Amino acid sequence: MNNPEENLTAEELESRKEEMKSFYDDAIPYLESQLKYESLLTDVEEARFKRANFQYQWQVLIANTQPPEDEKEIKSEKKPSKKPKLKRT
Secondary structure (H helix, E strand, O other): OOOHHHHOOHHHHHHHHHHHHHHHHHHHHHHHHHHHHHHHHHHHHHHHHHHHHHHHHHHHHHHHHOOOHHHHHHHHHHOOOOOOOOOOO
């Protein structure tokens, strides 16, 4: 394959280098804006993750301080029932 830059003169090659430098220099403000945008998105996602993780930990803490379901049932069975008992005839 032929590289098109092999056929350029020294002046043409220098001109191409200047065009490329100009292109990159012009693109820098856009790239900086994109970097700021992406960094802010990352910060938002990290904050969301931390908030969700905190909520999960809080739920686990609350669940661990509650008595298990079996204990709740046992306690409710110990209380006298106020329902009238039916007599067998």
